[in-house]
Amino acid sequence: MIGDADGLDIRTLAATFHAGTWLQEHRHAWGQLIFAATGVMQVITGDATWLVPTTRAIWLPAGIQHGIKMQGDVALRTIYISAHRAASLPVTPVALEVVPLLRELILHILKIGMLAPTQPAHERLAGLLVDLLLEARSEDMMLPLPRTARALKLAQMLLNAPGENQELPQLAKDVGASLRTLQRLFPQETGLTIEGWRQKARLIHSVTLLCAGDSVARTALECGYLSLASFSAAFKKQFGISPSRYRLR
DSSP states (O other), X not given: OOXXXXXXXXXXXXXXXXXXXXXXXXXXXXXXXXXXXXXXXXXXXXXXXXXXXXXXXXXXXXXXXXXXXXXXXXXXXXXXXXXXXXXXSOSSOEEEEOOHHHHHHHHHHHHHOEEOTTSHHHHXXXXXXXXXXXXXOEEOOEEEOOSSHHHHHHHHHHHHOTXXXXXXXXXXXXXXXXXXXXXXHHHHHHSSOHHHHHHHHHHHHHHHHXXXXXXXXXXXXXXXXXXXXXXXXXXXXXXXXXXXXXXXX
């Protein structure tokens, strides 16, 4: 097996960032596995955003421009995978479940720093990493972003305050657009109605709260649901599992 030009298959980066830190948009020649050992990140590409709690990671293929915003203090752990090693991995960004074995492997590789295919032990670790990534369960943690400025402003408002229940006419007024215009733009540019987009933003936010140990009842309230039953039904429809079972995973 031949590595990249400098003989490596895997490079790593470990860094800690304070809440609110914004890593400006950039891109990499290698594929990137973005993982937080602690904290929650928001990964943003040109047309979508993901929330990434500690039990999930984002796989970004090479060349995709992205920025990262830290929600709270974050221990960022990144693994860069060379083109030939990443050949079997997804060609589009995807959120992946990080099971305990994958987590420990990521942290172990970070301690080593770099993997070279000329070293048998490194070759085995790189192969195991790719195998576990291929086996990892994907999850729809992606929110498509509208392109039009006023629609994007509304999306950012909803994303920043998922627990608010402000009426849509007032929100439209706040961003300087008519509600009718926004109701037309959201389906055109995101494939979701405003209400559907808002609910998905709330449900994705709920995952970060559940992963942090919040109770189902508190999570429902924090995400703007007045009924625990309605929250549980919406969560199960989105993720295929009840929030109480999700919290125990």
